Amino acid sequence: MAEQFDFVIVGSGGGSMCAALVLRAAGKTVLVLEKTELVGGTTAISGGVMWIPANRYMREDGIADDAAKATAYLDAVVGDAHDAPGATPARRRAYIEQAPRMVDYLVEQGIALRRVPSWPDYCAAPGESEPGRTVVSELFDLNELGQWKESLRPGFLPLPAYLEEAMQLPDMKRTWAAKKILLKLIGRTLGSRLRGKHLCSAGQALQGQMLHAALKAGAEVRIESPVTDLVREGNRVTGVVVNAGGAQQRIGARLGVLINAGGFSRNQAMLDQYIPGTSTAWTKTAPGDTGEMIQAAAAHGAALAQMDQRVGNPMALPPDAANAEPAVVQGDLAKPHSIVVDQTGQRYMREANSYVEICKAMLARNAVAPATPSWLIFDSRFIATYPLAGNMRGAKKPDVWYEKGFLKKGESLAELAAACSLDAAALEATVARFNTLVAQNRDEDFGRGDHVYDNWLGDALHEPSQTLGSIEEGPFFAIQVFPGDVSTFGGLVTDEHARVLDEQGAVIEGLYATGTSTASVMGSGCPGAGASIGPSFTWGFVAANHAVGNAPD
Numbered sequence: 001m002a003e004q005f006d007f008v009i010v011g012s013g014g015g016s017m018c019a020a021l022v023l024r025a026a027g028k029t030v031l032v033l034e035k036t037e038l039v040g041g042t043t044a045i046s047g048g049v050m051w052i053p054a055n056r057y058m059r060e061d062g063i064a065d066d067a068a069k070a071t072a073y074l075d076a077v078v079g080d081a082h083d084a085p086g087a088t089p090a091r092r093r094a095y096i097e098q099a100p101r102m103v104d105y106l107v108e109q110g111i112a113l114r115r116v117p118s119w120p121d122y123c124a125a126p127g128e129s130e131p132g133r134t135v136v137s138e139l140f141d142l143n144e145l146g147q148w149k150e151s152l153r154p155g156f157l158p159l160p161a162y163l164e165e166a167m168q169l170p171d172m173k174r175t176w177a178a179k180k181i182l183l184k185l186i187g188r189t190l191g192s193r194l195r196g197k198h199l200c201s202a203g204q205a206l207q208g209q210m211l212h213a214a215l216k217a218g219a220e221v222r223i224e225s226p227v228t229d230l231v232r233e234g235n236r237v238t239g240v241v242v243n244a245g246g247a248q249q250r251i252g253a254r255l256g257v258l259i260n261a262g263g264f265s266r267n268q269a270m271l272d273q274y275i276p277g278t279s280t281a282w283t284k285t286a287p288g289d290t291g292e293m294i295q296a297a298a299a300h301g302a303a304l305a306q307m308d309q310r311v312g313n314p315m316a317l318p319p320d321a322a323n324a325e326p327a328v329v330q331g332d333l334a335k336p337h338s339i340v341v342d343q344t345g346q347r348y349m350r351e352a353n354s355y356v357e358i359c360k361a362m363l364a365r366n367a368v369a370p371a372t373p374s375w376l377i378f379d380s381r382f383i384a385t386y387p388l389a390g391n392m393r394g395a396k397k398p399d400v401w402y403e404k405g406f407l408k409k410g411e412s413l414a415e416l417a418a419a420c421s422l423d424a425a426a427l428e429a430t431v432a433r434f435n436t437l438v439a440q441n442r443d444e445d446f447g448r449g450d451h452v453y454d455n456w457l458g459d460a461l462h463e464p465s466q467t468l469g470s471i472e473e474g475p476f477f478a479i480q481v482f483p484g485d486v487s488t489f490g491g492l493v494t495d496e497h498a499r500v501l502d503e504q505g506a507v508i509e510g511l512y513a514t515g516t517s518t519a520s521v522m523g524s525g526c527p528g529a530g531a532s533i534g535p536s537f538t539w540g541f542v543a544a545n546h547a548v549g550n551a552p553d
């Protein structure tokens, strides 16, 4: 081996620095190898929310929760999961036990965290939490990273806003509360710059803090260092092969290797094999989400499972250059005066459901009627009041949206149907039915608005329902909506110590995995916000503790 470390971590995702901190606290050497030129993975560009049952911040705020309640809820969401080896009862219990400990550990290490005041769990099931079980990062000063500042992957928020603040900003022309938030943000930005700070938020702040802490603790982090293979001696993984400036180099790992290299949302061949009908063009994941470490471990006998699972998120594909990326439209779908229809003009889903369920519904519908893409149909009140595909509210949209046919418009529903190549009678009937449901303030067909979460992303100022509003004031509009994603959710099968298992269910010694490289502990369910990053951090923590021999207490 060219070099030896106690522990080698592949990828700089959610759980990586968390594991590195545990290793360093135990006095072990640790190397983090990141393929791209930027540290942080999709975690850095995310909201940075972690789903952590019975966490310390809930306790501080007097919100009742405990392991039994969380277990009842998770079991209801995940189901018996007989075909989901990543979500065994033992793994679920371990997650619920270890996730709050992981958060306590991070706090002891100086990581500044908090909770989002309100983010309801996603499912109507026993044990659900209406305030939610979120843990997020405090704002972080990027300047603390010194020379590493430019090597942290940028986040999705241009302003140093907490998530609950960012969510209210689109209402700044409608409410004083939102105006006050904007002023506060401007003051915060200018004030911090005057004090020599460069604040960031959400996933970037989380990963910034983690990188800062890991470097300070003495972890070694290398960028532009793609791992191409594992070194296996007998039944033990003893290191990795890394491409170091064009040369293949073997690096030894005495205690183990942790794979935290993301999923395969950007690998079309793997999507075609495991999640047919989806596309790399619809993903918001970081560029490194190409799945080769899942394949490399599988080539060494690691079992794969739940490969058809994903963290779906509905996306639109606006054509303007500033928006070359897909735009997340989940919030758009929950707003009043809109519905989603398939290409036959039929409504088929609860549009204000969680992003994961929306995309599942789209793919399932596509098996019986063309629904990828579907159409988001809305009226003039919608376009005047709410943001659309990342663009601020108001009917004035970029010209290119109309020129390229991204935004369709019709003075009547029939005209809109023609612009979208939909059957006019079918669309008119669907809208008429929806308007009847709105009039009785009850979506008997799909239950939109029945769960507290549906209203959470709706319009707080809209009455009587925050998500149900008729579609009747022309002109009418439509955009196409795709079942995009923010991660895949299947991969290496791991046990309750985050050890990778082989096809026979035996442990591959020295090999651990976490994050979206693994078959998720959530099975095919999604209990609430943070169901990806919470587990990534937690299993990284669990793996590192196992590797250094810290017995779980």
Ligand SMILES: Cc1cc2nc3c(=O)[nH]c(=O)nc-3n(C[C@H](O)[C@H](O)[C@H](O)COP(=O)(O)OP(=O)(O)OC[C@H]3O[C@@H](n4cnc5c(N)ncnc54)[C@H](O)[C@@H]3O)c2cc1C
Binding pocket: 010, 011, 012, 013, 014, 015, 033, 034, 035, 036, 038, 039, 040, 041, 042, 043, 044, 045, 046, 047, 048, 049, 050, 051, 156, 225, 226, 227, 228, 260, 261, 262, 263, 284, 285, 286, 287, 288, 289, 290, 291, 292, 293, 311, 486, 487, 514, 515, 516, 517, 529, 530, 531, 532, 533, 534, 536
């Ligand atoms: C806009 C947005 C918002 C989101 N918000 C949330 C949220 O709030 N909460 C939540 O739970 N989920 C959220 N998600 C999803 C979530 O961000 C991801 O599922 C999660 O961050 C994946 O984390 P990870 O630790 O598995 O890997 P990642 O954070 O993606 O890190 C994997 C890293 O491994 C590197 N890598 C890959 N292959 C190799 C290799 N061969 N060698 C070396 N390095 C390699 C990659 O380049 C990458 O840097 C969001 C996603 C998006 C896009």
